[in-house]
Amino acid sequence: MNIERIGLIGYGEVGKIFSAGLRGQPGVVATAAWDLKLANPATQAAERAHAQAAGVAAQPSMQALCDASDLVISAVTASNTLAVAQEAAQTIRPGALFLDLNSASPGTKQQCAALIEAAGAHYVEAGVMTSVPPYGIRVPMLLGGAKAAELALLLTGWGMDARAVSERLGVASAIKMCRSVMIKGLEALVIESYTMARAYGVEDQVLPTLQETFPSIDWSAQGAYFFSRVVQHGQRRAEEMREAANTVREAGFEPLMAAAIAARQQWVADQARAGVFAEVGKGARWQDYADCLLAARPKP
Incomplete structure (x- = not known):
């Protein structure tokens, strides 16, 4: 497998980490990125400056990125997973590899694969198994698809933690999604539980009981994280x-928990967008976040 030019679709947190981390790897002569922010007058100057400083070529369009890439990596939000594959399929070069890092259901990944492979390229799904920033490009990833084993061999040669789990598309994503219900669910539970404990003034009684039941976890530090x-x-x-x-539905069940977790995560995102946490600084305690939520409660 000969990969010389890598293109990232999505120049957010993950895209920035991967494009910079893959630059200069053995055999790689160039890394490039495309993102709508690179064309938005309000953001393009800052984003292009970041790319230039990182040695990443900011492409003017997805077509330009696909034309110039042997390996196209999709690193966008989950809701844009299919739309990106649809657009990329129109211009991706036959024989190129398309690595989909996005957190999407097995069914969504299978739809993406059909589009990319109909264009003559090779689709590989990835289940990124934990938060990227602490690990960089060495974040643990599970790969699926006909080219998964071959690509995993190349990526591990670059120092990445990539493991092929199945030639069948959807397996890696199913593993990722099942884990997400648990991990994102813990986040939602902690935010709701801790904020309520703060509201009732009982956090000094609640957290020690968690510590006693699960002594290996620092519940205060975990809560802040x-x-x-x-x-x-x-x-x-x-x-x-x-x-x-969607993954739960595809398995034939009603996603009672997953839907509730999505709603709580969305609620926090909406609070952040409204400026509720504007005064919370880096390294803040969980209590600081909870106090912001309590202060923003609708008045009776």
Whole structure:
């Protein structure tokens, strides 16, 4: 497998990390990115400056990115997964690889694969198994598809933690989505439980009982981390959980929990958008986030 030019669709947190981290890997001569923010007058100057400083070529369109890439990596929000594959399929080069990092249901990934492979390219799904920033390009990933094993071999040669789990599309995404129900569910539960404990003034009684039941977890530190990540990325998480709900439906069940988790994640995202957490700084305690939510409650 010969990959010389890599293109990232999506130049957000993950796109920035991957495009910079893959630059200069053995055999890679160029990395490029395309994002709607690169064409938006309100954001393009800052985004293009970031790309230039990182040594990443900012492409003027998705077509330009696909034309110039042997490996196209889709790193967008869950709700845009299928739309990106639809657009990329129109211009991706036959024989190119399309690696889909997005958190989407098995059914969505299978639809994407049909589009990409009808264009003569090769589709590989990825289940990214934890938050990217602490790991960078070494974040654990599960790959699926006919080219999954071959691509995993290449990526591990670049120091990445990629493992092929199945030639059948949907398996890697199913693993990811099942895990997401648990992890994003814990985030939603902690935010709701801790905020209510703060409202009733009983956090000093509640958290020690959690510590006693699950002594390996620092519940105060974990709470602060969960709050901070959801405040920063609640919109993305809500979209992922709506895909998790689709995964549950595709299995023939009603997504009671997944839908509720999506709603709580969306609620936090809406609060953040409204400026509720504007005064919360880096390294804040969970109590600081909870107090902001309590202060923003509708008055009786």
